[in-house]
Amino acid sequence: MIYDEENLSAVHEYLCGNSVNILSGDFAETLKSAASGDFVYLDPPYDPVSKTASFVAYSQEGFGTQEQVRLKATVDDLTKRGCKVLVSNSDTLFIRNLYRDYQIATVKAARAINSNGGRRQKITELLITNY
Ligand SMILES: C[S@@+](CC[C@H](N)C(=O)[O-])C[C@H]1O[C@@H](n2cnc3c(N)ncnc32)[C@H](O)[C@@H]1O
Known part of the structure; x- marks a missing residue:
């Protein structure tokens, strides 16, 4: 769905009715205020599964x-600071090796972006947690 009016309105209500700060910047900077007990979800540009397959030039x-x-x-x-962290990334050997000391689960994710409609299929992604 491109435009989910009901969900957009619900998010609008929540953001206006609660104390929410939205920060924009490099992750190392914006995460400085994260403290023990906080939940941090990181959805970075994914590690390319091949030399041409992935878009990372944000x-x-x-x-x-x-x-x-x-x-x-x-x-x-x-x-170390006591935050609960969840990271999503592509299922590559590099990412598996990088986070080898963490819990790693594999999930099937639908990828809608493909010039060929018939090739829009589910691919494997990683959910990495420290809890
Ligand atoms: C996979 S996308 C995340 C998309 C997001 N979860 C969403 O639903 O819109 C990766 C994001 O990481 C951001 N990004 C790239 N380098 C970054 C950095 N150094 N610090 C923080 N964010 C960065 C990009 O701008 C991009 O929005």
């Missing part, structure tokens, strides 16, 4: 191997 700098490693260091830091 910023001019892109989000390559070094950024994935920097994000993992942030997850380590959040874990």
Whole structure:
């Protein structure tokens, strides 16, 4: 669904009726205020499953191997601080190895983006948790 009016209105009501701060910036900066007991969901640009398959150029700098490693260091830091962390990413050997000390579950996710309608199928993704 492209436009879910009911859900959009419900989110609007919630955001207006509660104390909510929306921060925009690099994850290392915006997560500085996360404290013990907080739940942190990280949905970063995914590690490419092949050289051409994935889109990761959200910023001019892109989000390559070094950024994935920097994000993992942030997850380590959040874990030490007592936050509950959930990270989603693609099912690649690199990501599995990077988060080998965490719980890793595999899920089937529908991917709607494919120029060929017949190839829009479910792919495997990883849900990584520290709890
Ligand atoms: C897979 S998308 C997440 C989409 C989001 N969950 C949603 O439903 O709209 C990855 C996001 O990471 C953001 N991103 C890229 N580099 C970042 C960084 N260094 N710090 C914080 N966010 C970053 C991108 O702008 C993009 O919105």
